[in-house]
Amino acid sequence: MDIIDLKAWEMKEKLLNREISSREILESHLNRVEEVEKDINAFITINREKALLDADIIDKKIKNGEEVGALAGIPIGVKDNIMTKDLRTTAGSKILEDFISPYDATVIKKIKENHGIILGKTNMDEFSMGGTTQSSYFGPTKNPLDNTKVPGGSSGGSAAAVKSKEVPLSIGSDTGGSIRQPASYCGLVGIKPTYGLVSRYGLIALSNTLDQIGVFGRDVQDAVLMLNVISGKDQRDFSTMDSKALDIESLEKVDSLKGIKVALPKEFFLGEMDDRVKAEMDKSINIFKDLGATIEEIDLPSVKYALETYHIITSGDISSNMARFDGIRYGYRAKDYETLDELYINSRTEGFGEEVKRRILFGTYILSGHRGKEYYDKALKIRTKIIGEFNNVFSKYDIILSPTSPNLAFNLGEKRSEIYSRNEALFQMPVNLAGLCAISVPTGNKEGLPVGLQIIGDRFKEIDIIKAAFAYEGMVK
């Protein structure tokens, strides 16, 4: 078996047993990048030289019998909207094409402290605005399972990099599904943690009260390995909280879900979806029953407005968050300008792609004048309603199930049907609005493109969704 076929936790085991070296692990992945990257385009920047140095340092530590961290020797992909010191951070945009951050995001600090090796920065929809990674200034990423299909987005590069075995682990960000959906399209495990579990310090903000950094892995154990490293209260991000969310040490592989109460929102299961997704959902529900869980249908009426609420809040936030990109202190500056106004207008117009401009304009519109109350404030009130409804559900149930997406990965360059687009948002956005945690796990289908099952948990109850995911994964392997 090739090193790249191993899971991350298996690589680490072999490294600590001195069966393989950190350099060997890294080189096998760099070779893989050489082999497939031109067809996949998962990366914007490859950190080759520094990664090799890092690998050598780890090998030295092991040789000297020193302690090494939880991610020792593991090559990692980082979504390019997460600040990495001395390594380009572009957000998939021309406006940051040459930007080199002077600081590390907190999650990067944690990865480095745990001796993870950053192999490169992964491709993404420009400023995370999109669901296919096609809006990247650096070209689209292809789904490794089928080069004619999208890998999903906006963290498409991070997903593709893991599926193609260029790295065993990667991190991305999820504001309205941007980790879970690509995980589903690429047949991976993707986790969007509870809002406040992982620090956002160093994550380029899209919508400050919805964004979370999360993980991709080829199985639940791998994903949890990474999640464990990046979680934790951060004094640089006041929205983080201390929590015993993971308590991984005490987690034994679970093979029964007896006593677990599962809720199936009618709004998620009665919506239109691809036949293959429907079939996999039916099978999955039976698997949960076989595992001993009790399943009940429930109503979740306020999710009907989740899409609109999400768009109002995020667009408003976007129009403000994007204002700092003006070409003065960093980023693209237009060559021709004669006034300060022209410097702003030309730099921003030339530097931003169309989708970004569209959302900025829309956000500006809904925040201007009286519309701020009509739209943004009202959306915040509907958000209260959505949160209340989920609190109610979780007072009676442990987890919620849904399809991650109503469709499979679709063709590059094509537009999906309205209804599938809408339903995908319906399944994913409420999770961010209510700050809940969610994991997408591949269902058991061996034929054709993958389907994802989404398991949603209450805030800071990652342990519930991880246990359920472990048990489910055991049954479908």
Place this chain on the structure above:
Amino acid sequence: MINKDTVLEMAELAKLSISEAELDRYVDNLNQMIEVVDKIKEVDTEDLEPNYNVNNLINPLREDEIKESLPREEVLKNTNEEQYGYFKILRVMD
């Protein structure tokens, strides 16, 4: 329904320029988005408080202790033009 003038007004506020050729497309797109979000007008939010942050953190404050700032080279390294340790742009009328 918004028209070209509104889009141009928003563009001015957001410091973006939309060409004549693109304008129709942006007007259509924006109108579509407005049509979608207008749906929230039917929701009764009379007795609801706005939610500003799911965590409802009370007084997340920081101690007034000095920590090291960034070295100046790091502060300036991404700018297009600098002089004497300052960021430089053309003259701005106050």
Place this chain on the structure above:
Amino acid sequence: MGYKTIIGLEIHVELMTKTKIFCNCTNEFGGEANTHCCPVCLGLPGAIPQLNEKVLEYGIKAGIAFNCDIARKTKMDRKNYFYSDLVKGYQISQDDIPLCSNGYVEIELEEGTKKVRLDRIHIEEDTGKSVHTETGDTLLDYNRAGVPLIEIVTKPDMNSAEEARLFLEKLRATLKYIVFRKIKSHIKIY
């Protein structure tokens, strides 16, 4: 028929805390350009503001000193506009729920004591500074970006330049006890 003079004042006061309002950079005056900066006060992507507890404390003290109502719940808001000394394209300030509201400052006139009412006192961040060169360029220094300010807004209760002067003197004399540094005032004539 003559005109009646009606004056309201908007005063910005720099607080003498050790650090800036939203980050741990020093609040010390002076220093070489751009040497008191960090990702937060530079507005780098990904930076998150952290409110200085002393700023809140001084803001409340000022409110108490001037007989204000202190808000039980308050929040920070963004004032969005573009200018070269404004790093994020917005200033973090307070809009509809200021830290302190109402209140008054008493001044001694010949006729007796007069109450100049306050509208509000709120906390906010200062912007950077620009320097203009002879060669026609603008140079920007962000050492002052993020310096903590309180903004004091009066109602238009003053009726002469003399009253305004007395008001400012009384204000300054009171604030000196609460550790402030610099007071800048803007006059709004109604």
